[in-house]
Amino acid sequence: MKKILLTSLLAISGSLFANEVKVVDVKANCSVDKICTFNVTLEHQDTGWKHYANKWEIYTPKGKLLAKRTLYHPHVNEQPFTRSLSGVKIPKGLDKVIVKGHDLVHGYSDDVFIYKFK
Secondary structure (H helix, E strand, O other), X not given: OHHHHHHHHHHHHHHHHHOOOEEEEEEEEEOOOOEEEXXXXXXXXXXXXXXXXXXXEEEOOOOOXXXXXXXXOOOOOOOOEEEEEEEEEOOOOOOEEEEEEEEOOXXXXXXXXXXXXX
């Protein structure tokens, strides 16, 4: 009986984490002044209005929020999907940023994408 319960709990907890949003790819096009347009590709098992990837954010390595892209609707039949954000000012001397995805049920994903500027 204990084995069955433990197996069931592991299966449930594994499926919860499997539904976190994943940042699949990040591309940036920056001016000489380091004002950038970011194209971020997310993958998430959107199920509808109650559970979908609702934003992604760009942070400095020290955790300062630089920009946020809000997603206003689910992308149930469009996976993975890419959305852009323009006008992101990158501080001088910064050679990388961290992109985090977020969904309505799980919040911020533990899976982050580190983008290194070329």
